Amino acid sequence: MRNRLIYYCEFSIGGIARNSIEQATAIARRQVEVLFLCPNDWNPEIKTENLRVVSCLNPGPKHGQYPKIVSRIFNVQKILCNAIILSYYIWKNKANTVMFGCFSEYLAPVWVPMIKLFTKRDVVFGAMALDPVRDYVVGPLWWHRWSIATAYSLFGEIFLHKEIELDTVRPVSGQRVTVIPHGPYEYPPWPDALASTRKEWGIPNDAKVFISFGHLRTNKNLILIFEAMKELPENVFLLVVGSEAAPGQMTSSGYRNAARKAGVAERVRFIIRYVGDEEVNRFFGAADYAIMAYSKSFRSTSGILHIAAPLRLPVLVSCGDAPLGSMVENYHLGIRITPDSVDEIASGMYKLVSENFQGDWDRFEADFSYDENARIVIARMFD
Template sequence: MPIEIVQIVQELSSVGGVESVASELACAFSRAKITNTVVASVVGERATSGTHIERVGAWLSRVKTRGLLRYLGRLFVVPIFTMLATRAARHHPEAVVISHGDSLSGDVLVVHAVNAQSLAEKRLSGDWKWMLNPMHLWVSLRDRWMIGGLRYRMYVAVSPRVATELQDIYKVPASRIRVIPNGIDLNRFHRDTAAGIAIRREFGIPLDAKLLLFAGHEFRRKGLAHAIGALERLGPDVWMLVVGSDNPAPYRKLATVAADRLVFAGSRTDMPALYAAADAFVLPTAYETFSLVCMEAMACSTPVFATPVGGIEDYLIDGVNGYQIKMHPDDIAAKISAVISDHEALTELSAGAHATALNYGWDYVGSRYIELLEQVQASKRVPSSMPVPMIA
């Protein structure tokens, strides 16, 4: 019997990590000629040819989940969609249901991050602002039910670190965890020199300047303050372009000598062009699980300078595709200054970054998902069967 796949994700689009992962998987399933459906409330403009879209709670798309009031919007939207999607999944009893955290039960849960570990990292760094975000209470309760309660047959961890956290925090048996990294759309993310030049002209960045790119919606956790500190220590020909929807006001004040070379672009959807505009991508983040932006940068032949946390250390190799950095401006500045003005060194790092990304194409990642989902489907046919064993 041919496999049928149903994905559940609140938003299907190319904006954001989880949203784009679900979209790319849908495309990979379609290219593999597999019948697949996506249950979502918000659907972006990007086409997912061959995928059936089943919208539930479409009216939720009118509630803003980005911007200053995003936490309140999500607190309303996410729980309601989760309930609606959980009910919708029951209408597909023959399908293998894969959820990105937006249904209370299913067959395969993709764990993009373990929220409990993320909060622990924030507490260790002295960041307590997360307590003002009411979404964390919902996520905590949801994760205890979905993960701690073992409501799914299998759990996909996007990195070995996530797999370890699932075992340590929620006691998920190793036999029910499969590590499958996120992928990259190599057709969309590639070096486009003309697009990069257009970005520089849009923001008034000199074409001969050395440009660092930072991208992330949580400026504090992603380490923007450290990146700006590094910019302050670098030469007058080095600029920084910051992409993300967080409040830029507190961070503008951190730049003194480099104030005129720090540009905030806000939230953007043209990330390939932004990567192409940059000479290097910098992300001194405190916690990640895979960091899709780092892999997107590499696909666009942009070397990466990032902290070796949560999966980044699995593919970021010093001197090959970038450099691992510490969350300290001095360390970041020292490693960037060593290569930023060395054309030959940057060229070699760019080539290494692109070569790394070629190993993370979505068709290959999708094939690993399909292999797992076919095994899950086989286990569903035998009511008394044990969970699908992990294949190394």
């Protein structure tokens, strides 16, 4: 009898959604029947043997759609509704293996007990801990810690991209933690992206262009990048591409003002909207480098590295103790700098534009594949 797995993904856009569908597709290609549960605003059409996509989950509010308190109310509704939907599909399909595309502890004391009932039927639950350091506190600290402990108690299998000592609050009997590789993101080519995109956005063909990609977030340190650009040659430009900030964080208008205040607005281009898969290389193809100047609070990986690597784009990275920084250093994919420093950002950007940088791209792509990712997941989940 063929192995079957339910893959649960609460995101329809962004790096988590992309990682989830790539992982699920790779698992399906290894002859596992995968039922992929995703939000009802899921866009990509996926046609892979053994993979069935069911767009049934509540997507929740979009970034910036409502004030912060209203968004939180809708997110509570989303989490609880989706837990009920997942329970239904586990019951309906008599599934015995369930994979969460992203570990989350939010409201776990409310929804986990319902899902955990299936462990009495020997259902195995696994989760990708993409952001394993859970130090963003929502509500009282006691609730935060209880939520983390409750969420981890559901999973017999936890998957990480880097070896780390998980803080599960309480020991989880029989739980295994496994490190797996993050595979590459490959997108459709955009014809003549460098010339056409630069012309559209008024960027000289001989400019040195950095790209900051994805949702606007405070920990991306865009304001520090603007300040650093004051110290760089006039031919250094920045593309800021991605969706609007979440409620409670600085919006694009604030960043535009910051660029003007720093005196670099004429060298910064803002494309603030959702960018579909078919357009990703429109912007990355117009860039010479990717920049991920995260604050020290960032201790995860980033899908942006796996977009840049296939295109041979060097990256400038700062972060905390994170797999992102380790991969950049170990495979010579760019320059890692000390986080939260204007001087470090300026120095790193200048070094990249001044050198003919060559990374160990081939070795990186050989070591980080979704096929190997899927092989390890299957071995664990169906052990």
